[in-house]
Amino acid sequence: MKNKPPGQSPPLRPAWVEVDLGAIEHNTHRLVEIAGPGVELMAMVKANAYGHGAVEVSRAVLRAGATWLGVFSVGEGIELRQAGIEAPILVLGRTPPQWAQAGVAHRLALTVFSTDGARAADEAARQLGTRVPVHVKVDTGMSRLGVSSEDAASFGRTLAGFTHLEVQGVFTHFAVADTPDAHGIAGWGQEYTRRQLELFQSALDAFDREGLPIRFRHAANSPAVLNLPQAHLNLVRSGILIYGLDPSPEVPKPPDFIPALAFKTEVALVREVPVGTYVSYGCTFRAERPTRLAVLMVGYADGFRRAPRGYGQVLVRGRRAPTAGRVCMDQTMVDVTEIDGVEAGDEAVLIGRQGSEEIRAEQVAERLGTNNYETVTTISARLERRYTE
DSSP states (O other): OOOOTTTOOOOOOEEEEEHHHHHHHHHHHHHHHHHOOEEEEEOOOOOHTTTTTTHHHHOOOOOOOOHHEEEHHHHHHHHHHHHHSSSOOOEEEEOOOHHHHHHHTTOEEEEOHHHHHHHHHHHHHHHHTTTTEEEEEEESSSSHHHEEGHHHHHHHHHHHTTTEEEEEEEEEEOSSSSTTTGGTTTTTHHHHHHHHHHHHHHHHHHHHTTTTOOOOOEEOOOHHHHHHHGGGGTTEEEEETTTTTTOOOSOEEEEEEEOOEEEEEEEEEEEETTTTTTTSGGGGOOSOOEEEEEEEEEOOOGOOSSSSOOOOEETTTEEEEEBBBHHHHHHOEOOTTSTTOOOOOOOOEEEEEEETTOOOOHHHHHHHHHHHHHHHTSSSSTTEEEEEE
């Protein structure tokens, strides 16, 4: 394990995230296999690699066969370049004009979907005496960023007039590939996704008619990598599967994909409280029996959710311990009355495995009323990431 050497400053927070890079490499290998021959893999490492740590994860996925990295902003791409990562990086979000020159200078591929954005990228490249690769975002039903499929041809003609742009790719994003039976209607999501793919193909045809050479054509996200092989084209994008998590309850990960993240802290104190004792802010918990409490060194500042619902339980000494009272900013109390021998310094697992028990990110997400994407990405970036190979 890569821990900090003696003498270095202690971490900002007394909780941490453990990331199994071997699991990430394994999952990446499997995605390359599933994508198939002639199809490249873009690993999504935006949002600090879904909370796992962008730099270390990027190195792991590139070792395992990914050829592209996907980030949201120019700043995220620069972070990777400054860490010595040379692989192609696509900025999938809008690049404001004032960031365009930094993006070009750091050899990032930029997403364009408006004339103003294309002009800013072209001007930045002109000033730096180079050309910038761009990928055109086509909106086929997400209603987020992108030029409409109907306007793809005219936008292609516009791009052809910019002398410092290299139109390297065209892509779209599926809205409901992770919910085949959306709206509770059998096959509704599948049909919507197929329709999106048809619209995207029509946009690709329009670019071809304009004579624009498009090297990379990409549409498939993680659920489509699994369930829509006709969308693989020659580049697929995957995020959640890289990290060994389910794309959705309706589209589970293959059984051999390995969760890479564990969220942990330590016990600070164990105390006995008598019947009738109130615990934590708001006095919402009252001991109904003589109770043994463990105070954990973790709170909502670390991403251990307080409201409207919390995680509900953690693992201590391989057993489940329910939270007692409200989660505080930096600390949480759990009831360990039924667990023998708990003492200060014991490890507590918030997400992950301890002994024969496991708390999965998907289970936490269900309790919180969200998805596993949010559950792992909202673990505080200030927490130390500890990596195993």
